[in-house]
Amino acid sequence: MVSFLVCLALLIAGYFVYGKVVDSTFGPDDRETPAVRINDGVDYVVMPQWKLFLVQLLNIAGLGPIFGALSGSLWGPSVFLWITFGTIFAGGVHDYFAGMLSERNDGASVSEITGIYLGGGMKNVMRVFSVVLLIMVGTVFAVGPAGLLQLLCKNAGGILANKMFWLILILIYYFIATFISVDKVIGKIYPVFGICLIIMAVGVAFGVLTNSNYVIPELWDHLYNMHPSGTPIWSFMFITVACGAISGFHATQSPLMARCMKSERQGHMVFYGAMISEGIIALIWAAAGCSIYTGAELLGMGAGGPTAVYDICQKTMGSAGMVLAMLGVIACPITSGDTAFRSARLTLADWFKIDQKNYANRLKLCVPVLGAGAILGIGNALGKIDYNVIWRYFSWSNQTLAMIVLWAASMYLFQQKKNYWITAVPATFMSAVSCTYFILGEECLGQLLNKHEVVDGARKLVAYNTALAYPVGIVFAAALLGIFLYATRKQTAKA
Template sequence: MITFFVCLALLLIGYATYGAFVEKVFHPDDRETPCTRLEDGVDYAPIAPWRAFLIQLLNIAGLGPIFGALSGAIWGPSVMLWIVFGTIFAGAVHDFLSGMLSMRNDGASIAEITGIYLGPTMKTVMRIFSVVLLVMVGVVFMVGPAGLLALLTPNVLDVKFWTIIVLVYYFLATLLPIDKIIGKLYPIFGICLIIMAIGIAGATIVNNVNGSAPMLEMTLQNLHPDGKPIWPFMFITVACGAISGFHATQSPMIARCLTSEKDGRRIFYGAMVAEGIIALVWAAAGCAFYEKTGGLMTGLAAANGGNSTTVYQMSIGLLGPVGGVLAMIGVIACPITSGDTAFRSARLTIADWFKIDQKDPKKRLALSFPLLLVGYFISFLDYNVVWRYFSWSNQTLAMIALWAGATYLAKFVSKNASFIAAVPATFMSAVSCTYIMMAGEGLGLSASISYPVGIVFAVAMLGIFLFKCILKSDTKTA
């Protein structure tokens, strides 16, 4: 229990201190924001800061901080260190820079932002990469909640039925103006999400106090029953609970709705810290809830980590039938409210790419329908395979977004300031490269080959950045 509270305190302190430092480095000002200059009543629409925070939290907090954190917990309490330090120094910095750079560039999508700061080739790569990722996110967050809803309606409504229902909702949320569904429902869902996390945390603490399910204290030992290495697998598996490239696709939506740059820290950095807390709660609860054999996380591994069944078992087991159902509603709200905005972001990315005006409902329909149709057919593939590809794509996109942020800071703020993004970008470069070299869904190479290649790739990326942005460029005015 001490580990949990120390980690929780570190997340809050990180927001208050490092978050303030990052904000000071970027220096938000009083310039006119995109929503006041480009208001169109569809995607550019002013939203109150408190509402924007809840929407941003729900946009980014899909299944990642729940399924991902539970899957990461198979390695043991060490996952909590990645959640804490990944959130403070990588994930929240990534989300803040993505949102603020979008505000500085008329609410541009992450692909367009990448093109501005990393060049046209990377813009094309990111356009394709982000649309593919967003569709996969939409699929993951379509099938996941459908499975959870099916567990609440056994022998009555199956997964296929709920998948179609979720898909219909996604269609409406993708097509309609942001303030018609998202702006009205998300604050309610946000409250459910927060209550759910508090309930799971409270029940886990009570079980620790009464001795029925002790919480694990920190150890760096690998507790994975199969001995799968922590590096890089745990860092990819946790995904949204520490850092997520998916967030870079979501932040521009809120960037188009803020009336002041000075709200950026509490909304972009703050929402990521809140997601880190949610991930911490589920990781700690998963470590305590499931049976251990010989000190290894055999119970959670046997349940295949984070999935619909484990979330259902934990919700009912910790909170009882009524509380469990309420917790499940909060969990279901997470992926649904990220899946719809994933498809919406895909629409906006394509619209930015081909300069398609989105005021016309027919043009929005022409983009939305094919995206959702493709997502529906992908939903028939093996969920676990789609999740693994989503996780790697997610972290790779985060790597690219961080390099774009570092380049901006080097050119428009100061060369020293750029390292708040360049350091985590280098780290994520090593993670992403090493994983795709080692993983079965990648090249499946040995650790003796994958580790050196991952390190060389990360060093090469850092070297290119240092040469182009530190040694050769001059600081300009943003």
């Protein structure tokens, strides 16, 4: 329990100390913001700071800090370190610069920001990459809560116990939230969902800390790989936890609130603060996973799936508290799924220069974006598409996008003659993580490079090719850092 409480204290201190360092490095000022200057009544709308923070938190706190953190607990309490230091020095920095660079560039989407600082080629790559990622995120955050609602209503029977019913209902809501003004649905209902989210986090934490049957393992006694399948910590844990420490998905969400800020000085609380809050949520769920189950038990329940979430809520809060907590867990992904599809619409609008004031123009983008999400979601509900495969692609895409955004932020800081190492260091780290996983992941190159054997007619993984992946990941990260430093020197020479 002590190591959990220390990590919790570090996260809170990180907001006030390192978060202030990041904010001071960027240097917010009193210039007129896009929300004030453009204010189109659809996507550019001034909202109060408390609402900006709450909407940002719910935008980014989808299934990641819950399902991802639970899956991360398979490796034991070492996941606490990644959640804590990843959030403070990588995730918070990433989210802050993603939001503030968007704010400085008229609320531009992440692909356009990347193009400004890393060039047109990277902009086009990011346009495609981010739209695909957002559709996958929207799908994951539709399928997940549909499964939870099905579990919650299983005793009711009939249509309420049908996953397809909930999935279609969620997709209809997503269409409405994607189409209409940001303050009409998202700005009004998120505070209610926020209350559910807070109750859920506090309830689970209180239930774990006060029940003598649950003991949160200490870091110093379990600082080794505890995964029951022997899956390597590097880089699988860093990819699996994703949103609970750092996530490129957040960079697609931050422009939504960058278009609604009245002052740049709100960025510390809205962007860095929301990420710290998400880190705290992830830490709580990781602690719950480590204390309530053995790794084998959690793996048998589908690790971070709906069954484990349902069971934890019931064990920590009982039936009454469990219902409230489940609503929070359901609201969490839904309030990320709707903004994922909304971000996809805005990314396409920025890409093709389509004015979004016009209803017909918004409809032209909403239909194909939601249509693609519906195909993937219904495919999963019918058993044609594996949810876990979508989640793994989403997780790797997350961290790759985060890597790119951090490099873009590093170039911005260099151009502004500011300390670019606060972004270049996590960018280098995430480059190694992303490359290493791409070699080891079974959905990536792992099918070709890992050791497999045929058992009972099926091809099964025997061992990961870490001897190749680890050095290649390090060399790749070092090469990107070298390219960045070369580019900075080249620009300095031209000046």
